[in-house]
Amino acid sequence: MTKDECKKVVLDIIADIAPDEDLSNVKPDVRLRDQLQLDSMDFLDIVMELRKRYGIEVPEKDYMQLASLDSSAEYLTPRFNALAEKS
Template sequence: MLSNAEVRTKVLDIIADIALDDDVTGIKDEVALREQLDLDSMDFLDIVMELKKRHKIEVPQEDYPRLATMASCVEYLAPKFNQ
């Protein structure tokens, strides 16, 4: 069973691999990721694809808004990591 902190780290690892020019160490949990990082739609899709590839987690398109902030990512993904 992964803790929320571990889920957050796994998401940060993916973001760090995609947003190579961004420093992910200071990401705030409640601020939209797109406001903090230079992410475009393709980067966002890459994050979703990496979740699937690395962790076998499917994120349906209608759930994309639930990945807007780090806090909402962890809240949404934690149960999926722990299935």
């Protein structure tokens, strides 16, 4: 999976948990919580959806890695690719 595909995964999850948010102008290098009306429960929902949909576990100590789209892609790409290798 590419970094752009990982960003799309994160945006798709956000679209499901916060359907009223306009995701068309999300800047990849700015913290998501600074751009969108996401609270800590929404953020936990993102983490839970990653686990439920894709089997990606994000330990609490790594939550800050998901702050922006760029950092999310940087963190998630190798994890998605490791899962793909196992299948």
